[in-house]
Structure formats: structure tokens, C-alpha cells
Amino acid sequence: MADDFDDEFGEEESLLDLNALKNQKHDSTSKPENIMVSNTTAAEWKLELERVLPQLKVTIRTDNKDWRQHVEQMHSHSEGIEKSLSETKTLLNRLHEEITKTLDKIATREKVLEWAA
Structure with missing residues (x-):
């Protein structure tokens, strides 16, 4: 994402000139003389x-290409499969013994x- 910003605006424009900000003096003339009052x-x-x-509401749509979410999903599915497999194995072993x-x-x-005869 930062690379996209650098590509679009160039590296020189994306950096702030901190020395110029230090040297800049805050003038009292830049402040408003009157206090603004709302009539609302x-x-x-x-x-x-x-x-x-x-x-004003912001909706964030999930990106289907988000690999982190897919990895989490795969881990949770894997844990569920392992749990089901262990339960199923015990039931199948009992069934096998009864059939035998x-x-x-x-x-x-x-x-x-x-x-x-």
C-alpha cells in the first residue's frame, strides 16, 4: 500500500520537509480575530x-484475497476435522468389533x- 502511494505521488512528494516546518514561525495574524459563534x-x-x-457510516468489505483470513479458516476447519475424525474412529472401531x-x-x-445335518 505504501508502494502504491510512492508510485503515484513520487518519493520526493511523500516526504515532509521537517526543517522547513521547524523554521516556520507561527504568526498571530494566521489566527482568526473573532471567535466564530454558531446560531444553530x-x-x-x-x-x-x-x-x-x-x-457517514463506513462499511468495510472483506477482501476474498485476504490470505490471513483463509489461513485462519483452514486451521479451524482442520481442528474440526481432527475432532470429528477421532470421534468417528472410536465409533467405527466399536461397529467393527460388533460385526466381527x-x-x-x-x-x-x-x-x-x-x-x-
Whole structure:
């Protein structure tokens, strides 16, 4: 972003001349002589604020190219997958054990039936 600024305006223009600012004297003539007074009431200010408020709101749109957000998302998805995988593995192992026991029972009953026939 700073590079874009330098490219657009040039490096010389983007730097402030601090020595010139130090040497510059603050004159009393640059100050206003009169104090400005507002004739606007508080109710008028509130009404104007209500009218202008929607234009003052700043909405920040997320950039789809923001890789940091994608990396965070990938980490959270990875953690969720690992958690689900560990839970699923235990359930599948129990199911495998039950199926193996059932198949063993069926095999032994088939053998008993073969001997009886």
C-alpha cells in the first residue's frame, strides 16, 4: 500500500520537509480575530445529524484475497476435522468389533448346523 502511494505521488512528494516546518514561525495574524459563534440550536444539530448519518457510516468489505483470513479458516476447519475424525474412529472401531462378533457367531452356528445335518 505504501508502494502504491510512492508510485503515484513520487518519493520526493511523500516526504515532509521537517526543517522547513521547524523554521516556520507561527504568526498571530494566521489566527482568526473573532471567535466564530454558531446560531444553530441543539435540535437543528440533531436533525441534521439524523439526515447525514447514513452517509457517514463506513462499511468495510472483506477482501476474498485476504490470505490471513483463509489461513485462519483452514486451521479451524482442520481442528474440526481432527475432532470429528477421532470421534468417528472410536465409533467405527466399536461397529467393527460388533460385526466381527456377529460374523463369528454366524460361522459357529453354520458349523453346528453342518455337523447336525
